[in-house]
Amino acid sequence: MTTRKQTCFEGAIVKNFNFFLEHTEQYKVMLPHLRYLLLPEFERIGVGKSSLDVLGVGxxxxxxxxxxxxxxxSVFPAVPITADIVDGSVELTDSFKVLVANTANLQKIPFTWHIMHSEDYEKQVKAKEDMKKFDFIHMIHMLYYVKDLGETLKFHHSLLKNNGRLLIILNAAASGWVTMWKTYAKELHACTNTNEPKVHSGDVIASLKSQGLKYDEYVIPSSFDVTECFNPSSTTGEHLLSFMTSTENFSQSFTPDVRAGILDLLRDKCSTIKDGRVFFDSSSSCILVHA
Incomplete structure (x- = not known):
């Protein structure tokens, strides 16, 4: 039985995150790019293998x-697949389990659930004499939450089997996300109780280069409509701004001057305006690290 406890991603934060996904359709934008990139990679990864093991982190x-x-x-219909899932949220993991239960083709895949921070998973794995290795590991928009980027990348790369791939997706260095978090680093970090800068694609690539790891990078361009963020009475705008600033309640988390400054920055430096609507640049970087 799963222990019901407060973990690293629950409550209002999950509510704002789910609202963001529903309102912006960011995953729907991402999927065509992933199909284009991953199908040939999967063909390479699975050649000659009698089983395939996948690790999802975050x-x-x-x-x-x-x-x-x-x-x-679809690429290897006759090859058994296992999936290990690491996530710090009980709430989101429960949603994942429901999704699996309602997806017929996944019934034959055995899932192992690790409800914990990625650092705790790393400690747990290192304590074992026989570490499970994986053909494909993915870390999608989760590296913002790790304490030591270099060690995290090094550890997960060490879990790759021969010819395996580590997929990393996070905010592109030139995206509106990075502009916002750099410009208002002090105020945003004060609200999120952290002094750590938000990791972006440039940081990951610098770390991979320093470790001598081979990788390929692809930019996934995307944007979403933030026009409602400029309407102070809009519930939609409040939810979006709360998610974007990692706060439970944007309008109550900052002084009027800081709120106004963030909104000016979003409109003038992080977005484009089309037909009177404001579209925030949420481009992602997709990095495939070779074993």
């Missing part, structure tokens, strides 16, 4: 995981 509600596992199944 998988959340599993919306992308089920799509990638289905892709892998």
């Amino acid at each position: 998988s959340g509600g599993g919306e992308i995981d089920v799509q990638m596992l289905s892709m892998l199944q």
Whole structure:
């Protein structure tokens, strides 16, 4: 039985995250790019293998995981697949389990659930004499939450089997996300109780280069409509701004001057305006690290 406890991603934070996904359709934008990139990679990864093992780190509600596992199944329909899932949220993991239960083709895949921070999973794995290795590991928009980027990348790369791939997706260095978090670093970090800068693609690539790891990078361009963020009475705008600033309640988390400054920055430096609507640049970087 799962222990019901407060973990690293629950309550209002999950509510704002789910609202963001529903309102922006970011995953729907991402999927065509992932199909284009991953199908040939899966063909290479699985050549000559009698089984395939997948590790998802920070998988959340599993919306992308089920799509990638289905892709892998389509490439190797007769090869057994296992999936290990690491996530710090009980709430989102429960949603993932429901999604699996309602996806017929995933019934034959055995899932192992690790409801914990990625650092705790790393400690647990290192304590074992026989570490499980994986053909495909993915970390999608989760590296923002790790304490030591270099060690995290090094550890997960060490879990790759021969010819395996580590997929990393996070905010592109030139995206509106990075502009916002750099410009208002002091105020945003004060609200999130952290002094650590938000990791972006440039940081990951610098770390991979320093470790001598081979990788390929692809930019996934995307944007979403933030026009409602400029309407102070809009519930939609409040939810979006709360998610974007990692606060439970944007309008109550900052002084009027800081709120106004963030909104000016979003409109003038992080977005484009089309037909009177404001579209925030949420481009992601997709990095495939070779074993």
